[in-house]
Amino acid sequence: EAQVTQNPRYLITVTGKKLTVTCSQNMNHEYMSWYRQDPGLGLRQIYYSMNVEVTDKGDVPEGYKVSRKEKRNFPLILESPSPNQTSLYFCASSGTENSPLHFGNGTRLTVT
Amino acid sequence: QKEVEQNSGPLSVPEGAIASLNCTYSDRGSQSFFWYRQYSGKSPELIMFIYSNGDKEDGRFTAQLNKASQYVSLLIRDSQPSDSATYLCAVNMLSRGTGNQFYFGTGTSLTVIP
Numbered sequence: 001e002a003q004v005t006q007n008p009r010y011l012i013t014v015t016g017k018k019l020t021v022t023c024s025q026n027m028n029h030e031y032m033s034w035y036r037q038d039p040g041l042g043l044r045q046i047y048y049s050m051n052v053e054v055t056d057k058g059d060v061p062e063g064y065k066v067s068r069k070e071k072r073n074f075p076l077i078l079e080s081p082s083p084n085q086t087s088l089y090f091c092a093s094s095g096t097e098n099s100p101l102h103f104g105n106g107t108r109l110t111v112t
Numbered sequence: 113q114k115e116v117e118q119n120s121g122p123l124s125v126p127e128g129a130i131a132s133l134n135c136t137y138s139d140r141g142s143q144s145f146f147w148y149r150q151y152s153g154k155s156p157e158l159i160m161f162i163y164s165n166g167d168k169e170d171g172r173f174t175a176q177l178n179k180a181s182q183y184v185s186l187l188i189r190d191s192q193p194s195d196s197a198t199y200l201c202a203v204n205m206l207s208r209g210t211g212n213q214f215y216f217g218t219g220t221s222l223t224v225i226p
Binding site: 033035040041042043044045058088090092097098099100101102103104105106111 | 147152153154156158200202213214216219
């Protein structure tokens with residue numbers, strides 16, 4: 001089944017404790033991206049990647065890192081999480097930069 | 113400056129009516145336009161995409177695009193209670209970095225009343 005898989009689905013952590021949210025797609029998509037969704041603010045792009053080893057900042061990249069060492073994986077790294085990073089996070093991929101995005105099931109992160 | 117704007121609603125329509133959802137975007141050079149449906153706490157799911165001016169129909173859904181007016185809409189005919197959700201408009205625009213970025217509106221909340 002074609003899908004984008006994120007893990008974990010739920011995560012509660014404390015301020016400053018490094019964490020990684022994994023994202024993997026099995027559709028051989030070149031384009032992958034991370035979004036956060038907050039009430040009233042909609043989906044905001046954190047980082048995106050056009051292909052392996054090519055990443056770029058979205059609209060809200062501060063406090064986040066990404067890497068794209070393999071085509072299928074695009075992990076999101078929070079080196080020192082803070083409470084304002086409490087949010088619902090989505091990973092998404094598409095075959096080309098103009099094709100529809102396919103979303104993962106989301107990761108609800110709480111930083112206390 | 114917001115890139116994609118939607119009326120946040122809430123929009124309420126009776127069952128069986130037509131629901132009309134609207135979206136405007138800022139980049140005149142945008143080429144790809146998408147409508148997603150999102151239930152509370154779930155991931156967005158693609159309903160329609162449209163690339164050319166005019167109408168595109170798929171079942172009960174019709175997407176309309178007017179590039180001159182920078183306007184895209186979604187019509188839902190014979191609305192059902194299961195259509196109650198938030199509808200997200202997304203536009204693919206040339207980014208400040210490499211390649212294109214998807215920009216999303218904040219969504220319109222639709223309630224279909226039985």
